[in-house]
Amino acid sequence: MTLATNPPAALGVAADDLRDRILVAGRWTQGRGDRIESVDPATGRVFATLHAATTEDVDIAVREAAAAVRTSGWDRMLPHERAAVLHRIGNAIEANRDRIAALQTLDTGKTLTETRALTTSAANTFRYMAAAAETMDATLTTPRGPWLTMSTHRPMGVIAAITPWNSPIASDAQKLAPALAAGNAVVSKPPVWAPWVTLLLARLCAEAGLPQGILSVLPGPGRTVGEALVEHPDVAKVTFTGGTSTGRRLAHLAAEKLMPVTLELGGKSPTIVFADADRERALRGVLYGIFSSSGQSCIAGSRIFVQRAIFDDFTDELVERAARLRLGPGTDPRTDIAPMIAVRHRDSVARMVEDAVAAGARVRCGGAVPTEARLAEGAYYPPTVLTDVGNDARICQEEVFGPVAVVLPFDDEDDLIAQANDTVYGLACGVWTQDYRRALRVADAVAAGTVWINTYKQFSISTPFTGLRDSGLGTEKGRDAVRQYCEQKSYYLDLADQPLTWGTHPAEGLS
Template structure:
């Protein structure tokens, strides 16, 4: 599959390609161009040319096109979801659901776009008006990770397009096919040539070329914190705007008065979704000592029911990890915890034998008796490993929860809503869930504090990140006859 530039499928001039493999089997699915700085320039030039036209399209028309694009995504969700299952390994049902959920976000952004408004400031001077308007920031570079390649792209794409910006996207090396397929679908749905472009290649080459180029005015990135810091530093050389949604090491606090059945189910479902490969998953649990062992038993019971296998198989809850690096990081945390005295209640070892030998399969792993000297309680895991430790006082739980450079999400379970809300206020995070865990809504802001990022995505908050203010001073004269 080629890159998508200016409404056409395009190979790299160098002719270099990279294989895309199925992480469940190791089989080559397809190849994509291994693009260069020249390809980055071509895509950005196309986006810049399209910007002059797209920004002038009335927002109502942009919204109409975006709604049509969302419908096209739903119609193609089976096709795109199949590619996503192949390149990521996530169970097919979840892959299709990601595409459809991303289409819903396109619709939300379209509705928010038609509510963009400016201001007419009151003036004490006769013959003067001051207008405050909103304008698109310009060409946007969207750099996305492997774990939710469609949804996390639409976090950026939907907001940028309705704001009047054009986009060049660079998907992750492991999962480019679903993003390329999406580009074709949106173009067929009526998104004009050059408005949405997709290039593929190594981040250190084509990614850096995109960020350092003179054309784009904003970089939107989801990924690791260290990569985000490098992107921010490079973007600062030309004062580009940035939205950075970075790493997480998210805590859950379970008090003795919580409903343990609800807490265990919610924590396991969230911690091990997508094989633990997402940033705001529950990474570590602090359980009040009185209910520590009962909660561990419930967590282990729920985790033990999660089946692992090829994403195309029936009734599979978890697929493989996407590559050896991700697997090695998760497994290193298990080894570290065991060496320091932790108990492994479930999982803990790579699955082998038969089809398991072809991919990086790791079952849901519960690490009991963890502490802050262990990597699982301090470093982002990005895999199906969950650390659990006891605590005695509420103040201790909050101190532990905040003892991290990250601040993306937190979770509290308690029968006392007043205490739960007080804990939520004290947790340093961009989002906090109380007494259950569900998907983040499309109409409220999502993002982190501390080293978990800069800016917010989704809803009107996401659209505003792609707009600039302009102030116009008007002096006029008129004579009434």
């Protein structure tokens, strides 16, 4: 691995956005932990270094965040006043879209088309949650006695937000915006592999008027920084997006504190093509559902079920189109499949494919690390389609998190539903058919928190997102997302004409 010769400037990334500083309780300081080397996935070159946070940094950030909530008045600020800050943050993100997108492409390898879209999504998320905060009314409940009764929501205090490396800016916004809108402080732990966008977002938040200490950003290993956040007595809730095994570990730690968690975890999502589907629409949607983001998406449609009557023809066309997808750096506008996050992750994906082939799977396209000179130094892996494998195979049951699809046949709805639900996951599903009655039957029968019909991987911040089974706990997005970061509180106001009568006995035997 070699040190790049000033590639950030060539990509439009300012040196100021790569300072070796983390944000601890409103102070930019060098982390106390080990040095992290940030590697450009397209070239394999180190482009910056950063010192990680430690458990000591966690303790300082959390304790001072708890104090900042009280002393700054952030938790008592009127909702429209907090909303004004969130609107300014959203506007700042939008104004810096190209700057953020270039930094995220450098850090994660994603195409600029995708990182620009993610940045726009993040800006809209902050503005939507600002509006949600302004309209989050208290509830005047139906009286069941001589009282006026109402229910309100109050901020929890300090929220720990642990975000993934595959879509940093969008994941940041999805957690920070509702938590801040509710009046909480947030201590964010971005991934070691992609910390820079979160640090830039923190600077934009400060410039937009977020009080000092309300946001900290602590990059570092999950086993130290992440677990220290979950275990800290002043953290009131943890929201985490990542792998299922890590989520289960964090949930166990949180249970010791009786602390709520929101977990967005893994998936092995089925995408289903019936014989009557619009062929062109289905082919394009299936390709996008598995191969966009280089397959590094929890909702990737990695198990492609095709009705047997069209299985051969559809699979042949899918393979032909997948083989035409272009691998290249995220900065090249012609790129379809950008590099993966790191060579280590790329190699783990390659091993899973190799194991599947050894177990009998047939490679229809891809299936090997590219050897072209222009791709040799990057973390590239081609779009890969496998067939001749049963749904019980490891490649069909475990999340690959890469551009690898398995195509499986099905005969009828009962067969399809049995196979689609034969998984520990329940995150997403796609259904392709022109019969909407059938589409809705299947959508209802398949265990998945989100179902797309005749489209795939489309999102709206106004629509709740949740995982079933091993795909997670709790809900993100939607108007009620702010309440996920609140404690509910009820009030009784006495309206009776007389005081309570309990314990009012007549005097006996007194002289």
